[in-house]
Amino acid sequence: MMYTVLKEKIYDFFDAVSKNQKLYLPSDVKEDSANFVKYENGVKLSSALKTVRSAKDFFFPKTECLVKYVKEGKSFKVEDPRSEVEDFVIFGVRACDASSFGVIDNVYLKQEPVDSYYKNRRDHSTVIVLACNNPERTCFCSSYKIDASLSSKPSGADIACWESDGKYFFEEVTEKGKKLLESISVFETSGAGESTDETSDEKEVLKIKEEIKEKINALPFAKLDFxxxxxxxxxxxxxxxxxxxxxxxxxxxxxxxxxxxxxMCFDVRDFDNGKNIEQVRCWDSxxxxxxxxxxxxxxxxxxxxxxxxxxxxxxxxxxxxxxxxxxxxxxxxxxxxxxxxxxxxxxxxxxxxxx
Incomplete structure (x- = not known):
């Protein structure tokens, strides 16, 4: 099923999604520099192709407390700092970043022991992958057979999205993505609506895909030899x-x-603040x-x-x-x-x- 939103109504879509769960999207944090931020009134969608840091941060944060030891007199009480993560949506993830989730999943989810901290965040996320209309000269995802045009169902995505001059097109990839699209009424209330001319929309999306493929094939590192x-x-x-x-x-x-x-390398450090000791996982290199x-x-x-x-x-x-x-x-x-x-x-x- 193809859904469309007029470009001038995209913030109505963001408003509808953020009413039910947290929404994150790329926004310019300073000139020529975008990162994912929580959507709220006044946050503007960036036109940058890539964020400085990837969407990996949502599942594997730079720092997180693994366990806390609370001092009680001369003894300690062990506390699990984890709390149930709320459902959240990430809009504007690129195909390369979405594919990276699978690389980390192999290590943290598909072998024992499963990393429950990582799994909790993965389970609560809905990922909307946006096709790359204007790939940059430094991009070489196609060398790894990653499709930035989203012609096939993108790895790591729950919803695929394409941008044209006048519209955004959305298509479900997983059951989770389907539920999100069906759970909000923005497609009707925004005036854009569920596509009334699906053949026309499909033709426009197909044109976008072909244009992206042509640009990708012209990139200097599009076909590296391995x-x-x-x-x-x-x-x-x-x-x-x-x-x-x-x-x-x-x-x-x-x-x-x-x-x-x-x-995905990390170190584990202990920090004593005088009242308790926190064991923290942090990125390492x-x-x-x-x-x-x-x-x-x-x-x-x-x-x-x-x-x-x-x-x-x-x-x-x-x-x-x-x-x-x-x-x-x-x-x-x-x-x-x-x-x-x-x-x-x-x-x-x-x-x-x-x-």
Whole structure:
């Protein structure tokens, strides 16, 4: 079923959704910089293609308390800080970010023990994926067979959405998405309504899809070659001489890992505020010199080892475990944010060019 909302009525749609549950959408937090924010009166939808940080934040937040130890005299009481997460909707997630949920799901949901903190948030979310009308030169999701035009049902989406000059088109992907579209009356009260000419709407959406595909195919990194990575044994890739070149300019700043939608490494720290002790999970980065440091030593003592670990995990370790699925979705954030311009596209090309 195709639903349409006139472009000037899109905030009526947002109002209708936010009456029943929290709604988050991309909004400009400063010039040329968008992030997901809670929708309320005055919040404007950003025209930016990508947010600075991905939608991963909703399911795997930067920090979260895992357990709390409350002091009671000379003893402690253990408290579970979790509370039932309310249902929420995320509008404007791009296909690359939506695909990244599956990468993290494999680790936190599809093997024991299931991460109940992560699962709770995933269960309560409804994701609306918006097609990319104007992909950027740094985008390369198509190299991983991710369809930014949403011609097929997008991975990680509950609802697919397309934007034209005058309308937004919505189509259910999952039962959860169908229930959301059916539960609100905005399509009637906004004046846009459920499509009265479905054939016309379908033709317009098809045109949008074809235009997006043409733009994607013209991008410089639309069709990266992974053949050597796939055919070369793990140890041979590990011992390539390129890793010296890859790491020689790396600052170890960790920016690439913090903007990456598929990075999921964390550290656990204890904080004592005098009244209780909180055990907190927080993002960590494999690019840091103290990452996974143990009492004896750090297992990766050089930036070469740390850089190699990051790219080997994305391109070899993870795919070998999860049936060829890469731990990269081609969002291009690392290309845009690395201060020394070292990124996964360059590494892929360097591997392909080795003798």
């Amino acid at each position: 053949s050597k990575i796939e055919k070369t044994p793990m140890l041979d890739l590990f011992n390539l001489k390129i890793w010296d070149k890859v790491s020689e300019s790396c600052l170890g700043c960790g920016t690439c890992t913090y903007v990456c939608p598929t990075c 494999c690019m840091y010199s103290d990452f996974t440091q143990m009492a004896a030593a750090n297992p990766r003592t050089s930036q070469k080892e740390r850089s190699r670990q990051r790219f080997m995990h994305k391109l070899k370790y993870y795919p070998d475990v999860y049936n060829g699925m890469y731990a990269c979705v081609g969002c291009g954030r690392c290309l845009e944010s690395c201060p020394v311009s070292m990124n996964i596209v360059k590494v892929i090309k360097m591997i392909q060019e080795t003798e």
